[in-house]
Amino acid sequence: xxxxxxxxxxxxxxxxxxxxxxxxxxxxxxxxxxxxxxxxxxxxxxxxxxxxxxxxxxxxxxxxxxxxxxxxxxxxxxxxxxxxxxxxxxxxxxxxxxxxxxxxxxxxxxxx
Amino acid sequence: xxxxxxxxxxxxxxxxxxxxxxxxxxxxxxxxxxxxxxxxxxxxxxxxxxxxxxxxxxxxxxxxxxxxxxxxxxxxxxxxxxxxxxxxxxxxxxxxxxxxxxxxxxxxxxxxxxxxx
Numbered sequence: 001x002x003x004x005x006x007x008x009x010x011x012x013x014x015x016x017x018x019x020x021x022x023x024x025x026x027x028x029x030x031x032x033x034x035x036x037x038x039x040x041x042x043x044x045x046x047x048x049x050x051x052x053x054x055x056x057x058x059x060x061x062x063x064x065x066x067x068x069x070x071x072x073x074x075x076x077x078x079x080x081x082x083x084x085x086x087x088x089x090x091x092x093x094x095x096x097x098x099x100x101x102x103x104x105x106x107x108x109x110x111x112x
Numbered sequence: 113x114x115x116x117x118x119x120x121x122x123x124x125x126x127x128x129x130x131x132x133x134x135x136x137x138x139x140x141x142x143x144x145x146x147x148x149x150x151x152x153x154x155x156x157x158x159x160x161x162x163x164x165x166x167x168x169x170x171x172x173x174x175x176x177x178x179x180x181x182x183x184x185x186x187x188x189x190x191x192x193x194x195x196x197x198x199x200x201x202x203x204x205x206x207x208x209x210x211x212x213x214x215x216x217x218x219x220x221x222x223x224x225x226x227x228x229x
Contacts (some may be wrong), residue, residue, distance in 0.1 A: 043220030
């Protein structure tokens with residue numbers, strides 16, 4: 001079973017920031033928080049990951065709470081092309097534990 | 113650069129036939145994964161390969177499913193005696209193993225859409 005819980009859906013106006021929450025209250029010390037997204041009819045796409053520090057890359061920012069029990073993915077200026085299902089996943093980075101366990105994700109709809 | 117490629121992109125077959133799905137991972141990626149996504153369902157892990165180690169087959173749904181990886185590169189997923197419930201998108205992903213045996217992010221292919229009539 002997935003170790004994360006996410007809202008089913010949310011929407012966001014184009015150009016505004018999209019803040020996608022994720023709860024992972026049972027995360028263990030050696031597990032990372034990963035975010036992937038899946039645009040309709042495409043394979044999943046890696047976005048960002050982190051362990052305990054906040055992370056930023058060209059796609060998004062990841063804010064992880066100090067207790068690591070929750071996190072937020074931030075798309076700073078959402079575009080229509082960001083409409084997708086976003087998956088928050090916790091996983092270890094070693095060996096057989098590296099497989100991804102996907103939950104249902106959150107469907108983000110960006111409106112014009 | 114080239115990403116993960118999969119072939120065919122679409123496959124329609126009759127119940128009871130065998131099918132083979134192919135995955136070409138990113139060059140240099142020694143970890144390879146197969147997942148499947150049924151209509152309206154999430155992604156389900158099937159099998160994982162890393163180098164010469166024995167594959168992790170824990171996600172294969174039945175003994176009709178098998179996979180191999182030749183030469184540490186191309187992988188083939190075989191489904192024997194296909195059933196209608198096998199209809200799904202089959203996705204392949206590869207990953208680079210960094211220093212300290214750290215598995216980096218997975219890069220996914222576009223998938224093969226399998227329809228069993």
